[in-house]
Amino acid sequence: MEGGVAYENDLNLKETELRLGLPGTGSSIDKGVSGARNNKRPLPETREEGGANGKPDAQHDDQENAPAPKAQIVGWPPIRSYRKNSLQPKKAEAEAAAGMYVKVSMDGAPYLRKIDLTVYKGYPELLRALENMFKVTIGEYSEREGYKGSEYAPTYEDKDGDWMLVGDVPWDMFLSSCKKLRIIKGSEAIGLGCGA
Amino acid sequence: MNYFPDEVLEHIFDFVTSQRDRNSVSQVCKPWYKIESSSRQKVFVGNCYAISPERVIERFPGLKSITLKGKPHFADFNLVPPDWGGFVYPWIEAFARNNMGLEELKLKRMIISDECLELISRSFANFKSLVLVSCEGFSTDGLAAIASNCSFLRELDLQENDVEDHRGHWLSCFPDTCTSLVSLNFACLKGDVNLAALERLVARSPNLRSLRLNHAVPLDILQKILMRTPHLVDLGVGSYVHDPDSETYNKLVTALQKCKSVRSLSGFLEAAPQCLSAFHLICPNLTSLNLSYAPGIHGTELRKLIRHCRKLQRLWILDCIGDEGLEVVASSCKDLQEIRVFPSDPFVGNAAVTEVGLVALSSGCPKLHSILYFCQQMTNAALITVAKNRPNFTRFRLCILDPTKPDAVTNQPLDEGFGAIVHSCKGLRRLSMSGRLTDRVFLYIGMYAEQLEMISIAFAGDTDEGMQYLLNGCKKLRKLEIRDCPFGNAALLMDVGKYETMRSLWMSSCNVTLGGCKSLAKKMPMLNVEIINETDQMDISADDRQKAEKMFLYRTLAGRRKDAPEFVWTL
Numbered sequence: 001m002e003g004g005v006a007y008e009n010d011l012n013l014k015e016t017e018l019r020l021g022l023p024g025t026g027s028s029i030d031k032g033v034s035g036a037r038n039n040k041r042p043l044p045e046t047r048e049e050g051g052a053n054g055k056p057d058a059q060h061d062d063q064e065n066a067p068a069p070k071a072q073i074v075g076w077p078p079i080r081s082y083r084k085n086s087l088q089p090k091k092a093e094a095e096a097a098a099g100m101y102v103k104v105s106m107d108g109a110p111y112l113r114k115i116d117l118t119v120y121k122g123y124p125e126l127l128r129a130l131e132n133m134f135k136v137t138i139g140e141y142s143e144r145e146g147y148k149g150s151e152y153a154p155t156y157e158d159k160d161g162d163w164m165l166v167g168d169v170p171w172d173m174f175l176s177s178c179k180k181l182r183i184i185k186g187s188e189a190i191g192l193g194c195g196a
Numbered sequence: 197m198n199y200f201p202d203e204v205l206e207h208i209f210d211f212v213t214s215q216r217d218r219n220s221v222s223q224v225c226k227p228w229y230k231i232e233s234s235s236r237q238k239v240f241v242g243n244c245y246a247i248s249p250e251r252v253i254e255r256f257p258g259l260k261s262i263t264l265k266g267k268p269h270f271a272d273f274n275l276v277p278p279d280w281g282g283f284v285y286p287w288i289e290a291f292a293r294n295n296m297g298l299e300e301l302k303l304k305r306m307i308i309s310d311e312c313l314e315l316i317s318r319s320f321a322n323f324k325s326l327v328l329v330s331c332e333g334f335s336t337d338g339l340a341a342i343a344s345n346c347s348f349l350r351e352l353d354l355q356e357n358d359v360e361d362h363r364g365h366w367l368s369c370f371p372d373t374c375t376s377l378v379s380l381n382f383a384c385l386k387g388d389v390n391l392a393a394l395e396r397l398v399a400r401s402p403n404l405r406s407l408r409l410n411h412a413v414p415l416d417i418l419q420k421i422l423m424r425t426p427h428l429v430d431l432g433v434g435s436y437v438h439d440p441d442s443e444t445y446n447k448l449v450t451a452l453q454k455c456k457s458v459r460s461l462s463g464f465l466e467a468a469p470q471c472l473s474a475f476h477l478i479c480p481n482l483t484s485l486n487l488s489y490a491p492g493i494h495g496t497e498l499r500k501l502i503r504h505c506r507k508l509q510r511l512w513i514l515d516c517i518g519d520e521g522l523e524v525v526a527s528s529c530k531d532l533q534e535i536r537v538f539p540s541d542p543f544v545g546n547a548a549v550t551e552v553g554l555v556a557l558s559s560g561c562p563k564l565h566s567i568l569y570f571c572q573q574m575t576n577a578a579l580i581t582v583a584k585n586r587p588n589f590t591r592f593r594l595c596i597l598d599p600t601k602p603d604a605v606t607n608q609p610l611d612e613g614f615g616a617i618v619h620s621c622k623g624l625r626r627l628s629m630s631g632r633l634t635d636r637v638f639l640y641i642g643m644y645a646e647q648l649e650m651i652s653i654a655f656a657g658d659t660d661e662g663m664q665y666l667l668n669g670c671k672k673l674r675k676l677e678i679r680d681c682p683f684g685n686a687a688l689l690m691d692v693g694k695y696e697t698m699r700s701l702w703m704s705s706c707n708v709t710l711g712g713c714k715s716l717a718k719k720m721p722m723l724n725v726e727i728i729n730e731t732d733q734m735d736i737s738a739d740d741r742q743k744a745e746k747m748f749l750y751r752t753l754a755g756r757r758k759d760a761p762e763f764v765w766t767l
Contacts, residue, residue: 073599074273074274074275075270075273075274075275075679076273076599076654077539077542077570077595077597077599078272078273078595078628078652078654079273079538079539079542079570080272080273080330080356081272081273081274081358082330082356082357082358082384083356083488083489083538084542086465086489087491087540087541087542
């Protein structure tokens with residue numbers, strides 16, 4: 001329930017203006033655009049990405065990677081807080097339960113770590129997190145050369161038990177097949193780049 | 197009639213129960229006013245600030261039952277700061293001081309403290325019924341006082357309140373001598389309850405007909421309770437998480453078989469998406485079903501359940517039932533009168549139903565007259581079809597999640613669609629609209645909506661003319677609430693006398709200025725014109741040309757209220 005209350009407070013705090021961009025990002029429209037102060041109808045034009053061609057099913061499934069962030073309007077949709085709060089904890093519970101923790105090992109490190117893959121939206125974020133966690137540089141992925149230029153390469157064990165280079169397959173496919181991660185180092189790593 | 201003695205008139209007036217009718221009776225002549233007023237037992241006060249408690253007591257000394265409403269409707273959507281007002285204490289204190297024989301109290305959107313609940317429990321020996329809807333300010337300690345001291349309590353009905361929960365000891369406070377309970381609803385309580393005390397309470401309440409449990413009551417307790425309440429008419433399931441193969445589940449099925457009187461089902465506050473087939477047994481007799489707090493139940497389960505509910509009159513459901521599910525409703529529930537479809541994921545902002553579901557309902561359910569529908573999109577064609585199919589709508593509330601979305605097919609505003617609704621539904625009393633709307637829709641409403649009493653508008657209209665059409669046309673308008681519309685002082689001040697015929701007007705994020713509001717307040721001393729200034733943007737002495745962000749005005753006999761917080765200015 002705390003989550004619900006926090007949400008309400010967020011809405012009340014100066015959120016009388018419309019904002020484009022993901023909630024939490026800095027970009028916001030000039031206050032004059034909100035409401036109808038200029039006798040204009042700002043909403044349809046500026047919020048097109050969300051509404052006009054609503055494909056309800058596609059967007060419904062794609063909740064966590066919602067491509068069109070809806071601007072948060074105070075008091076909209078008009079649902080009682082009590083009702084909103086009764087829905088939200090379920091969502092939070094579901095997301096927490098769905099968390100995917102996998103072990104991460106790195107050659108030379110004294111112990112393994114664990115990360116929740118569902119927290120990341122894609123490969124770049126995951127790689128940055130790994131770099132942070134192990135204080136190494138992994139660099140950018142390229143299909144041709146793997147992680148060339150780096151001493152390290154991130155690999156994962158898939159459902160078949162094979163060790164694969166991280167980054168080859170689409171993110172969602174990776175999420176569903178990754179069992180554990182291993183950051184390999186040195187000559188082994190170089191060997192993974194094609195034509196290295 | 198003037199030759200009848202007073203007792204005879206009083207006896208005749210006893211048959212007149214609706215408040216509106218009794219108000220009419222009291223206006224016929226002085227003797228009738230006197231008799232009606234002294235004999236009236238049930239009073240409804242739609243705005244607690246419209247009249248003082250002392251005045252009510254003076255006029256209705258025989259008052260036994262009172263309904264009070266506090267905050268404006270838009271408070272439900274966080275548009276009104278929490279301490280705006282709506283305190284019930286002065287009323288209770290006045291009733292207690294004047295030794296009123298209060299028996300029933302119903303509050304909506306008010307603030308009631310534990311001290312107040314304690315005062316109620318000690319001041320009114322015959323207190324029988326407490327119904328709190330969307331209230332706050334109290335904890336389970338206050339409920340404990342009611343339970344302990346109201347020896348003849350019949351009804352304790354808590355609907356969607358924000359209650360501070362100090363855990364379940366309040367249930368144990370009902371004394372062993374309390375056997376009068378008819379209705380107990382604590383579904384909105386967030387904490388645990390003393391399950392043993394609950395079972396004992398149910399066991400000694402032979403008149404219990406309505407029981408709504410909170411999420412903390414597990415299935416095995418539910419099953420035990422149902423075995424003791426075969427005459428239950430209204431059931432609210434708490435937690436519905438179970439292993440379908442368990443003995444508990446089988447016992448539940450047996451218990452449900454005995455409950456032949458259940459007509460109303462709700463709850464499932466914690467529901468795993470498992471089979472509801474145990475409840476298929478009672479579905480054929482259900483007239484009311486509320487599954488709108490059960491997001492865990494899948495659309496397929498809902499559709500299976502609905503097919504068995506052939507006598508349903510009232511349905512509250514989540515949009516995960518889908519258009520397909522609404523088609524099942526339309527074909528199965530021919531007695532349906534009221535439906536509410538809520539969004540199961542309001543945060544992401546996508547609804548799982550569209551105009552297709554709405555049209556299906558209008559076509560399949562001949563008695564449908566009241567609807568609240570949250571949807572992804574709408575079209576004029578659909579609304580026109582709905583209007584043709586269902587001229588008997590009395591309440592029509594449509595909420596498109598994207599509030600300014602035009603017709604999904606033609607990209608036109610939805611003026612024609614809503615115009616068709618108000619034209620066709622001659623008995624329409626309540627209307628809420630959304631989607632792209634111009635001044636034109638208000639022209640239609642003003643022209644056709646003769647019975648309209650309450651209207652809610654958001655992000656609509658182009659000029660002052662929109663609001664002017666409304667105020668000019670709707671003769672029976674009582675409540676008007678507007679947000680984020682380009683209506684300004686010209687509209688506000690066009691017909692100031694109109695507001696005395698209405699209960700209230702709310703305008704937020706519109707173009708009315710401080711100056712306009714001041715001018716209105718000056719002309720109409722019988723109105724309280726309140727400016728809600730939350731963020732210190734304005735100074736009362738500041739520029740009158742500044743926009744009034746939130747304005748709430750209402751007619752009143754009580755003058756300016758004394759409990760207004762600092763950020764509320766009564767002009």
